[in-house]
Amino acid sequence: MKAKAADFLDYDQESGIYLENPEQAVRDDVEKHYWRHVGRTIVKDWRLYLMLVPMLLVFLFWRYFPMYELLGCFKVSDNVLPVSQQLFSGFSYFKRLLFAGDGLSTDFWRALRNTFLLSFYGLCFGFPMPIILALFFNEVRSNITRSVVQVLTYLPKFMSTVVMTSLVTMLVKQGSLTTGMGIVSRFLAGAGLISQEVAQAGLLNNPAFFRSIYQISGIWESAGYDSIVFFAAIIAISPTSYEAAQIDGADKMAQMKYVVLPSILSTIVIMLITRIGSLLNIGYEKVLLLYNPNTYVTADVVSTFAYRNGMGTGAGNGIAAAAEMMNNVIGMLLVIGANTIARKASNTSLY
């Protein structure tokens, strides 16, 4: 667009003359020579842009280049050639995984189902626990007692996944009564909750127990730590709200319903949305450390399915990449969907 002389000038009604408008002139100049302006700004402010470089490179090399490797799911993969030199194969791997009906395809569907179920059970059992804990913490009036209990419940969060799974493995490990059965298996067998044979075989070798072990160890590990954010929301409630409710004759349940719950609802919604957003990003490390071929039926998730097929002696990198592609695309849609709903519902978005 050609700039007219009048664009640079403001017409002054009173005096009837044109005044110069330097800001408008600069704006038009920027519009006309946008890239020259960009170049000049970067040269002038080069220190700031230099600071950005390490971060951009790290993310480019080790976050975005793998996404390029992911395109191997559309290529004929032979595990040798780089992605750029492979032949295009379209959606054959996806078709293979979804519709072939052979062992590999069944395994993939199983993995997809397990991924969803493990997350979903986590949402049902793991999510309410920290809220309940926070409500209980609020009942403890003595600060010292509460701090001690809180610190005890945060403790498991400080273990690494490896130490946590090692401990779990040891507590439920196989063995007869004379060769060191895990103490939890021993207890459950003694209480008559599981049979002696099941305890001897080891709970981690039994597909029926994998999901329970996964969820219970998850609650043990992080319920205390996750309660921090809810507890912070609860103690932010003004004592006058409770007093007002009490004067109105509200008993404990009514106070919970009309004072506490509305006050922490927004925190709950945000945490719930984060949880739904990561529904398919299940921690593969924990599954990998706890499962074994005996428990693939309930334990195998998409990441571990891809791991066995891509990095070991499995069906190949192309199949693995296709499996992860599907998992991650669905996961991303869930994140974006949850975030959009959050923005619409509460004017709070996470990203």
Next chain:
Amino acid sequence: MKRKLELSELIFKIISYTLLIVFALCCLYPFVYAISASISGRAAVEYGSVVLFPKDIQFDAFARMFNDNMFWNAYSNTLFLTLYGTIWAMFVAILGAYALSKRRLLFRTFFNFFLVFTMWFSAGIVPQYLNYLATKDVFNAMGITDDKWLVVIAMGMQAMNIILLRNAFEGVPSEIEEAAIVDGASEFQVLTQVYIPMSKSTIATVALFFAISRWNGYFWARQMISNSNEHPLQVFIRLRLEQYTDPETMAGWNETFASNSVIYALIVCSIVPILIIYPFIQKYFAKGVNVGGVKE
């Protein structure tokens, strides 16, 4: 004014206290049991008579661990990865977050998206593995043959932590920065003398997050570090666990202590240093959740 508790409040209080104590004891019990089992005699551990307190106390399981050179090797490798990994990650994250926190930065939206997209979409294990293999070749060609540096440089960067830092930097009042600029501070001085001191606690929190993820790192270290002398502690623990829980390998075990005790001793050894620094880092750890990435 002290008010008499109503019945419903009293019941709720009793339930709360009971369940809290039960839960806290459940959290604590595995640790206590691990310590007891690691120092109990063989028969006591194997026949399950250790429930809470140790029996027939022995320290041979610990001695066996401490005499294992691989154990000390693994520990020093973990310290190496944690120290250098955290320094590198903080260097990248602080510089990047500072630049992103500036409103005058061109293409700011794009750079933010560039970062946040990696939180939405990750390539997955296998593409990352192929990528790290390629990186390893490049590093080897550059003369860096120590796989530990690959783990330090290429892994562990988290977009969430950068966003936490960026939000903290955005909270620094611009008047202070302007005053520093009037006094003749350069861009770098503004960062080191104004922004970093003013967001100390967030920086400590983020450094703690990086350090913990480095200390705990297992999967990629096991995949990418080929030399077993370079394995960090987590990989070492896992390999020992696999070895000691295999009934066939353990069939000929004829020590005075149970094979399980060795694993428990190893678990205790890996937790103790964290317990020692736990009181000092606890408040930052708790703070980290609250600063969260929530943005209006």
